Amino acid sequence: MNGELILVINTGSTTTKCSIYSIADSGGIGFLCGKTIEHPDDMVHRFPSISAQVDHREDLVREYFRENLPDGAIVAGTGALGGMLPPVPSGLIEVNPELADYSLNTPVYQHASNLGAPLAYRIAETMGSRAFVADPVGVDEITQIARISGVPELPRFSYVHALNIRATVRKAAEQLSLGFDSIRCVACHLGGGYSIAPFARGRIIDSDNRMEGAPSLRRGPGACLRYPSLRPVSPAGTPGSSFSRSSTAQGGCTPTWVQRMSGRWPGVPRMGTASPDSFTTP
Numbered sequence: 001m002n003g004e005l006i007l008v009i010n011t012g013s014t015t016t017k018c019s020i021y022s023i024a025d026s027g028g029i030g031f032l033c034g035k036t037i038e039h040p041d042d043m044v045h046r047f048p049s050i051s052a053q054v055d056h057r058e059d060l061v062r063e064y065f066r067e068n069l070p071d072g073a074i075v076a077g078t079g080a081l082g083g084m085l086p087p088v089p090s091g092l093i094e095v096n097p098e099l100a101d102y103s104l105n106t107p108v109y110q111h112a113s114n115l116g117a118p119l120a121y122r123i124a125e126t127m128g129s130r131a132f133v134a135d136p137v138g139v140d141e142i143t144q145i146a147r148i149s150g151v152p153e154l155p156r157f158s159y160v161h162a163l164n165i166r167a168t169v170r171k172a173a174e175q176l177s178l179g180f181d182s183i184r185c186v187a188c189h190l191g192g193g194y195s196i197a198p199f200a201r202g203r204i205i206d207s208d209n210r211m212e213g214a215p216s217l218r219r220g221p222g223a224c225l226r227y228p229s230l231r232p233v234s235p236a237g238t239p240g241s242s243f244s245r246s247s248t249a250q251g252g253c254t255p256t257w258v259q260r261m262s263g264r265w266p267g268v269p270r271m272g273t274a275s276p277d278s279f280t281t282p
Helices: 041-045 051-068 097-105 112-127 162-175 242-247 253-261
Strands: 004-011 015-023 029-038 074-081 092-094 130-134 184-190 194-200
Touching: 004 029, 004 051, 004 112, 015 051, 029 051, 051 097, 051 112, 074 112, 097 112, 097 130, 112 130, 162 184, 162 194
Parallel strands: 004 074, 074 130
Antiparallel strands: 004 015, 015 029, 092 130, 184 194
């Protein structure tokens, strides 16, 4: 076969999807074949952790590519779904040994998507190609105003199904004859998990980050977001503590505006001076 190929791996909680794409001389990319490998519950449950599944999934992925790659194929690159990385920009990230090890052994959260980087790196080493992850869930390009949580010390962050959100927006922009960098819309990922994200000018500008927890429904002016991960590490998380007070009754808009008046939130319009232009996206 003439031309180079791209191998793609998508690791989900109960499946691993493998695909092969061809690169045409014109630069276009064409789908050749793909398969969804199912992982029954009894297989998943026999491993003590998600990272412990990596060798088993690698064997299955290698078997698929061995059976379906044409003789003499040249692999230009191996791509995978990015996992729970720290905040990163959108796009492609090349996988090196450090990233593969981090994603497998010390991710921010445990999820099957963390297997993507190490699997791509292992396969790429065999094929003599480079490995990449694309639009991992750690993509964080939300606006400054979207980071306001009601507790100035705990700004909001983004964990979102960025790969599918951005792919969906690309399709919508094409169907509406709009540019990807000019379309403004709300996109949703609906799978085993979900994401709802406003999108503007090429970026996911906010999201319903479930890793932050649900909004507090306690009575009082503060309805700030919960940060469950702080509870086991912060003795101040007990009722009646200063942390508890600042995250409930003393939280909300008031301390945020106070800090804005003192110059700590330069991206937020001053009270009484907000206009529609003040809230435009970057």
